Amino acid sequence: MADVDDRSMRERMLAGDLYLADDPELTEHCLRAMDLADAFNTTPARDRRERRRLLTELLGAIGEGTEIRPPLRVDYGGNIRIGARSFANFGLTALDVAPITIGDDVQIGPNVQLLTPTHPIEPGPRRDKWEAARPITIADNVWLGGGVIVLAGVTIGENTVVGAGAVVTRDLPANVVAVGSPARVIRTIGPDTA
Secondary structure: OOOOOOOOHHHHHHOOOOEEOOOHHHHHHHHHHHHHHHHHHHOOOOOHHHHHHHHHHHOOEEOOOOEEOOOEEEOOOOOEEEOOOOEEOOOEEEEOOOOEEEOOOOEEOOOOEEEOEEOOOOHHHHHOOEEEEOOEEEOOOOEEOOOOEEOOOOEEOOOOEEOOOOEEOOOEOOOEEEEOOOOEEEEEOOOOOO
């Protein structure tokens, strides 16, 4: 693949264009994130202040009252923004090559994967290790059941529930329940009755 682009690999990555992940600058950012995630993952549960400090340093933003249970795995961390009062259970993997935006009051079950990276379909560029990414957006008050996988470029609308084990390959609208692989809408959620 001819490379006439004079932007850094990090600039290309952040723009959503093809880039090489083994670039030294990107490698350093990734290693920093892994060090912080490892420190978070091994900090005792009772040391809430240190765990919060580590998350604040690792993530792009984390809202008031949000809790993440370790282990947490990220690529860079800084491309992840989580709103207030959200909860991620054990084993969240958030590969944040592109931005991952999680709203307020989101519930994330155990072993959920948020996967922004993409790879070329063509064998040559893939063999040459080119990759790209597309952002993921999870709106307010979404519930992702255990083991849900959300793929690159997906937006999930507010109040939507995604059933355990679903693979979300396309956008989901607000106020629905979706299940399966690929995830499909099975019903609409009505307004609160309380």
